[in-house]
Amino acid sequence: MLHTPSGGARGGTATGQESEPMSIGAVLQALRAEFPEVTVSKIRFLEAEGLIEPARSPSGYRKFRSEDVERLSCVLRMQRDHYLPLKVIKEHLEAGGEAADRPAVPVVPPRDPKEPEAIPPAPAVRIGRRELLRLVGAREAELAEWEKYGLLAAAEDGTYRPADVTVARLVAQLGRYGVEARHLRAVKAAADRQLDLVEQLVAPLRRHPDQRTRTRAESTAEELTDLSVRLYGAFVESAAGAARTRGD
Incomplete structure (x- = not known):
């Protein structure tokens, strides 16, 4: 059983008999x-x-x-x-x-009404269609439209992954501002293309004869994916800043 480490975040210098550092x-x-x-x-x-x-x-x-x-x-x-x-x-x-x-959970202070309500995390297991709609607060017609435009899709057994819940929540939130599913097709297509590029880049690592190199392929793919997400956010922020500058 894991115990809560005492004290604040530490410097992380491995010494003595501690295990090898991890990437x-x-x-x-x-x-x-x-x-x-x-x-x-x-x-x-x-x-x-x-x-x-x-x-x-x-x-x-x-x-x-x-x-x-x-x-x-x-x-x-x-x-x-x-x-x-x-x-x-x-x-x-x-x-x-x-x-x-102690395993006791600290008391959560009252939420400031001026702050947006925190969104519960997505479940850690696959869920059914009805549960997805409940978690997202969406209607069946909305989910059908999201699937029509390829924003998310159920598995063969009709269940959804935790990542699908995250996607559905974001799509639903954008919808409240008038962003429709058809508007998001280009975003999904761009994400798919970027993932294809990541897979092309790590493919040689996956086929490498050295086991350590093949093992590194997964972490490399995660790193490239993370950088892609950050770059997308930077592009959006940069474009928004440029638009504000032109408006001034």
Whole structure:
């Protein structure tokens, strides 16, 4: 059983008899069994928020210890099971001593009515159509339209992945601003093309005779995917900034 590490995020210098440091790709694979939706971006975000602080190699690569992985698991579990905001989780972890070792969940302070309501995380298992509609707060006609335009699709058994729930929530939110499913076809097509490019780039690694190189293919694909997502966001922000400048 994993215990909540006491104290704040630590520097992550591996010494003594500690296990070999892990790359961010290896950490991702270690967490995926319990948290299938976790991504490189999520791990980096938690680092930026001060929840973890892995060591760095001279070239700048992250080097995670087993304690960092345990801490990540604790944070993700508290988010998933109790819908706690990161601020509360961080305060709980930094409490130290008995407070950090107890399985009790800290009390969530009242939500500021001016702040948007937090969206519960997507389930960690496949779900049916009715459950998807309930989680997203959408109507059957809306889901049918999203599927018509290829924004998401059920598996052969009629179930949906956790990632489909995330997609459906975002599409539903955009819909409240008048963005229709047909408007998002180009976004989905661009994402598919970028994924094809990532697969082309890592294909030689997957076929490499060296086992370590083949193992690195998955973390490389995750890293490329994460960079693609960040680049898309940067493009949107840059274009929005340019539009505001022209408006001025």
